[in-house]
């Protein structure tokens with residue numbers, strides 16, 4: 001855009017856990033980086049950590065350039081000399097378009113730095129803070145450019161965590177927010193905008209509620225830590241238990257952040273469990289002991305938590321989080337979409353907090369809050385006015401078709417390995433072995449076939465969406481089923497699997513495949529058998545079978561070349577490499593790529609669009625293309641002409657033509 005200087009040079013101040021990661025990201029995304037901290041030792045250590053991390057990324061094939069090339073963009077700067085900010089720092093700032101501060105969470109320190117940066121950075125430069133607990137507005141007050149001061153809150157580790165919260169201080173301008181969002185995107189991050197500078201922003205406010213609830217359920221609700229964590233993991237589908245997460249990220253970290261939030265007016269119950277651990281210096285993984293014990297300090301080993309322990313009412317954990325989210329929404333701190341996106345990307349929840357609310361029912365959330373308020377004596381569990389209003393208006397969530405979001409009528413059937421959800425006129429088939437990345441077992445193949453047959457006979461279902469629960473579409477055939485089997489058994493497995501892919505290909509209704517995360521091996525083969533593929537930005541696709549000593553066995557060697565051409569197909573099959581969604585899009589392997597939080601809605605809106613089309617013509621279109629592809633053009637054209645002709649015997653053609661002439665929307669019946 002004219003007049004908007006591009007961000008080329010970034011100074012990152014603070015080279016600790018967050019700062020070094022942010023500097024690494026900035027360098028990977030092509031920026032010249034000055035990384036500043038108070039001593040050479042700290043900087044050396046930071047550069048070592050960056051190098052280690054870059055090498056790891058490189059080994060995983062996730063770095064486009066050489067490690068040295070990226071490293072060469074980072075210049076270390078000793079920021080303090082004789083107790084004053086150094087000339088080197090002044091010079092670095094004077095050359096920078098953007099500063100990101102990640103120094104200790106002390107207001108006077110930050111204000112001093114921002115005042116110094118304000119004097120030395122060019123007038124167009126934006127000064128961002130990675131604070132998680134201090135007010136942006138007060139930091140900005142130390143400068144003469146509060147409109148160019150912004151919060152840019154990364155998550156740990158910045159290189160891997162996909163989210164950045166962009167926070168507006170009282171005076172932050174929209175241009176500054178835009179430029180910060182653009183920079184975060186260039187660093188490969190997704191952003192949410194926090195429109196008001198509230199303590200804890202979105203993610204920490206909601207996380208604090210969940211941790212507080214977990215604590216109360218143990219301290220006052222007679223449950224134990226494992227029962228809470230099993231419920232979080234297995235019932236709510238969180239990536240980790242709640243106490244497990246505290247251990248993982250550091251009990252001390254949460255202790256400080258939550259205390260800082262409380263000091264700024266965030267009402268919270270003072271959790272004894274956390275306090276005891278903190279005082280005993282049992283911080284979690286880093287100390288070798290926290291709520292769980294670890295074999296050696298610093299090495300995370302997932303605590304074994306049995307599924308049977310998931311005995312806590314999940315509403316007791318999610319309801320306070322929903323209440324907090326409702327507060328954020330009602331006070332216009334963030335949009336509904338951004339709040340859901342923030343918990344999905346910042347906390348790895350499989351669903352947004354409002355999506356949980358709609359699923360459990362807003363009335364149930366309100367009841368749970370009232371119950372908890374009374375039983376635990378926690379006043380701030382008073383249900384938010386927004387929730388009470390929704391209940392009054394009958395907006396109870398999925399069950400009434402309207403809650404935070406709108407839904408069609410829903411009917412859900414859970415089988416062993418899949419979920420079939422009818423939201424007429426569309427139906428979802430959800431691969432549901434999330435803890436195994438939806439690996440495809442013989443049972444899943446059988447259930448998918450049965451579900452497809454049943455949905456085919458349901459005339460009210462017009463379009464199928466196939467997707468996966470959890471963080472993957474499917475990581476392929478369940479390799480554990482391949483142990484100690486005979487060639488004939490594998491051949492049978494392959495034939496049945498192929499039969500499923502054929503059933504999908506020649507299904508009489510359109511099948512949309514919504515791919516998030518991994519679509520590998522058999523997962524990709526299933527995806528390729530659908531009609532239209534939408535992928536989320538984080539999807540990774542591939543046929544890795546070669547790495548296990550075999551080849552794709554459910555149509556991969558046939559459908560992949562038809563979609564991307566034989567030489568690209570051979571490269572993918574022979575190297576076994578995974579490709580990111582964008583590359584798959586360029587090859588024509590997926591139709592389009594959307595941000596993860598929009599995947600479900602994109603798939604739904606495309607399905608709704610197709611559901612309004614004439615079903616018989618949709619089927620004919622599908623057959624003309626698919627059978628035509630496998631024959632020569634003469635047969636294909638003949639088939640097209642026949643199908644074209646036959647469609648003229650349908651009621652839908654009369655309806656279509658009449659509606660056109662009457663200038664109204666047609667209502668097709670599939671007759």
Ligand code: COA
Pocket residue numbers: 435436437439440475476477478479480518520521522544545548
């Ligand atoms: N079959 C059976 N189980 C599978 C699986 C498969 N194809 N793919 C993943 N899983 C399981 C893992 O064993 C693990 O189970 P656990 O928690 O009980 O140990 C769980 O799913 C999570 O996978 P994990 O490997 O821990 O996740 P990750 O994010 O580190 O790695 C992948 C993800 C996809 C790179 C990795 O799981 C993988 O390479 N999977 C196999 C892919 C493949 O070769 N598919 C073709 C099979 S024919």
